[in-house]
Amino acid sequence: MKIVTNLGVRSQDSGGRSERAPARTFEDLIVWQKAHAWVLATYRFSEAFPSKEVYALTSQLRRAAISVPANIAEGFKKSGVADKRRFMNIAQGSLEECRYYLILARDLGYGDFTELMPQLEEVSRLLNAYARAIETPGS
DSSP states (O other), rough: EEEEOOSSSEEEOTOOOOEEEEEOGGGHHHHHHHHHHHHHHHHHHHSSSGGGGGHHHHHHHHHHHHHHHHHHHHHOOOHHHHHHHHHHHHHHHHHHHHHHHHHHHHHHHHTOOOHHHHHHHHHHHHHHHHHHHHTTOOO
C-alpha cells in the first residue's frame, strides 16, 4: 500500500512498517496537494468579489495563492538545500500575504473566509514541516 506523505511516498508492507521512498514529482508531496486544493478554494471564494476588484484584490490574492504551490513545485527540483529552503520560504511568505488579503476582503465586506482558514493553517503547518525536513539529513 502506498501512502503519500508531506515528504514523499511511503510504502507499507504487510507488517505495518513503513519505509519512506522519495517523492518522484512535486505532485507526490502532500504539502503541494494541500496547497493546490487551497488555491482552488481561494479561487472559488474570490469569484464573489466585486468586479471593480478584478485587477486589484482579486488578482493580488490569486497571484499570491498560486505562488504557494508553484514555489513548492519549483523548489522540489532544486538540487541544493539552500535553494530548496529559499523556495519554501518564498511559499511561506506568499501564504502570509494571502492571510492579509483574506483579512482585507473580510473587512471590506467581500465575504467570510472562515472556511478557508483551516486549509491555510494546514498548508502553513505542512510547509513549515517540509522546510525543516529539507534541512534534516536523510529527508
